[in-house]
Amino acid sequence: MKPPRFQYHAPQSLDEALALLAELGEGAKPLAGGQSLIPMLNMRLARPGHLIDLNRIAELDYLAEHDGGLAIGAMTRQRAVERSPLVRDRCPLLAQAIRYVGHLPIRTRGTVGGSVAHADPAAELPGVLAALDGRITLRSRSGSRVLGPDAFFLGALATAAAPDELVTEIWIPTVPERTGQIWLEVARRHGDYALVGLGASLTLDQDGVIGEARLALIGVGPAPVRARRAEERLRGERPAASLFREAARLVSAEIQPEADVHATSEYRRRVAAVLTERALADATRQITGEEMA
Ligand SMILES: Cc1cc2nc3c(=O)[nH]c(=O)nc-3n(C[C@H](O)[C@H](O)[C@H](O)COP(=O)(O)OP(=O)(O)OC[C@H]3O[C@@H](n4cnc5c(N)ncnc54)[C@H](O)[C@@H]3O)c2cc1C
The missing domain is CATH 3.30.465.10 (Uridine Diphospho-n-acetylenolpyruvylglucosamine Reductase; domain 3)
Incomplete structure (x- = not known):
C-alpha cells in the first residue's frame, strides 16, 4: 500500500525543525530513518498531515x-x-x-x-x-x-x-571498573524483534563481592522492565551458581509478560530466567576471567 497524502518538509537545522513542530503540532511527525514510520504510513497505522524530515540536520x-x-x-x-x-x-x-x-x-x-x-x-x-x-x-x-x-x-x-x-x-x-556487561536475547529468527531480551551489568568490589547489579528486560511488558528484586538479592553477595539461579527465579516471578501469537507468557518467563542465569555467569567471567564455582 502507499502512504496517505502528506506534506513534506526538509528543515536544514534543529531550530528550523523545532519551529515547524511548534507550528504544525499534532498533525506533524518527524521522519528519521523511516524504518518504522514508513511501514506504519503504508499500513495506514499513522496518518500525519506533515512529515518533518530530520535527515539534513547534521548537528x-x-x-x-x-x-x-x-x-x-x-x-x-x-x-x-x-x-x-x-x-x-x-x-x-x-x-x-x-x-x-x-x-x-x-x-x-x-x-x-x-x-x-x-x-x-x-x-x-x-x-x-x-x-x-x-x-x-x-x-x-x-x-x-x-x-x-x-x-x-x-x-x-x-x-x-x-x-x-x-x-x-x-x-x-561509561562502564565502571570491574564490571561485566552482557546482552542476551531469544528471537525466532535472526533479525526478528526479541521474544525476550536481557541486559545485565554486574560490578564486583575489590573483595569479589557484588557491589552493583542491574538487570533490564525487553519483550516482557509494554516498556523495558527492571528486575529490581533480583538486583537487590544480588547486591552484597559473592557470585555463585546457586545465587544466580535464585536471581533467575526472582526475575521470572517479578515480570508479567503477556501471551501473544509468538509465545506464551509462561515461555517468556522461562526464557527470562534462563537468560538471567546465563548473563550473570557470563558477566562474572568477563570480570574475573575464571569459571564460577
Ligand atoms: C524488519 C524490521 C525489523 C526490525 N527489528 C528491530 C529489532 O529487532 N529491534 C529494534 O529495536 N528495532 C527493530 N526495527 C526497527 C528499527 O530499529 C527502526 O530503525 C527504529 O524503530 C526506528 O528508527 P528510525 O530512525 O527508522 O525512525 P522512524 O521510522 O523514522 O521513526 C519512528 C518513530 O519515531 C519518531 N521519531 C523519529 N525520530 C524522532 C526524534 N528524533 N524525536 C522524536 N520523534 C522521533 C517518528 O515520528 C516515528 O513516530 C526493525 C524494523 C524493521 C523494518
Missing part, C-alpha cells in the same frame, strides 16, 4: 564522550554505533545489544533517536537505557528537558515526548 549526528558517559545524537545511525570503537570500549552493553536490532540494511538507515522515540516494547536501545539508567534529552522551541527511562518510556509505542518535542540525544554512562 544531531554525533557520538562523543561527555559527563562520564557517551552522548549520542538522535540522528546517529544504529550502524555507526555498532561500528564505533568508543562504544565498544566505553559501553559494551550497547555494543552487544545494537547488533540485535533488525538486519544490517535496517541499522544502516535506522537512527538512535528513532528507535527510542518509537518505543517498541521489544526494542534493544530502550532496554540498554533502562539497564544502565541512561538519559534522554528532549527539545522543543520553548526549551529542553532530560528524562530517565522510567519517566520517558510510558508504554508500548508511548513516550513522554510532547508533539512539539524532538528527542535530540541519549546519554549512557
Whole structure:
C-alpha cells in the first residue's frame, strides 16, 4: 500500500525543525530513518498531515564522550554505533545489544533517536537505557528537558515526548571498573524483534563481592522492565551458581509478560530466567576471567 497524502518538509537545522513542530503540532511527525514510520504510513497505522524530515540536520549526528558517559545524537545511525570503537570500549552493553536490532540494511538507515522515540516494547536501545539508567534529552522551541527511562518510556509505542518535542540525544554512562556487561536475547529468527531480551551489568568490589547489579528486560511488558528484586538479592553477595539461579527465579516471578501469537507468557518467563542465569555467569567471567564455582 502507499502512504496517505502528506506534506513534506526538509528543515536544514534543529531550530528550523523545532519551529515547524511548534507550528504544525499534532498533525506533524518527524521522519528519521523511516524504518518504522514508513511501514506504519503504508499500513495506514499513522496518518500525519506533515512529515518533518530530520535527515539534513547534521548537528544531531554525533557520538562523543561527555559527563562520564557517551552522548549520542538522535540522528546517529544504529550502524555507526555498532561500528564505533568508543562504544565498544566505553559501553559494551550497547555494543552487544545494537547488533540485535533488525538486519544490517535496517541499522544502516535506522537512527538512535528513532528507535527510542518509537518505543517498541521489544526494542534493544530502550532496554540498554533502562539497564544502565541512561538519559534522554528532549527539545522543543520553548526549551529542553532530560528524562530517565522510567519517566520517558510510558508504554508500548508511548513516550513522554510532547508533539512539539524532538528527542535530540541519549546519554549512557561509561562502564565502571570491574564490571561485566552482557546482552542476551531469544528471537525466532535472526533479525526478528526479541521474544525476550536481557541486559545485565554486574560490578564486583575489590573483595569479589557484588557491589552493583542491574538487570533490564525487553519483550516482557509494554516498556523495558527492571528486575529490581533480583538486583537487590544480588547486591552484597559473592557470585555463585546457586545465587544466580535464585536471581533467575526472582526475575521470572517479578515480570508479567503477556501471551501473544509468538509465545506464551509462561515461555517468556522461562526464557527470562534462563537468560538471567546465563548473563550473570557470563558477566562474572568477563570480570574475573575464571569459571564460577
Ligand atoms: C524488519 C524490521 C525489523 C526490525 N527489528 C528491530 C529489532 O529487532 N529491534 C529494534 O529495536 N528495532 C527493530 N526495527 C526497527 C528499527 O530499529 C527502526 O530503525 C527504529 O524503530 C526506528 O528508527 P528510525 O530512525 O527508522 O525512525 P522512524 O521510522 O523514522 O521513526 C519512528 C518513530 O519515531 C519518531 N521519531 C523519529 N525520530 C524522532 C526524534 N528524533 N524525536 C522524536 N520523534 C522521533 C517518528 O515520528 C516515528 O513516530 C526493525 C524494523 C524493521 C523494518
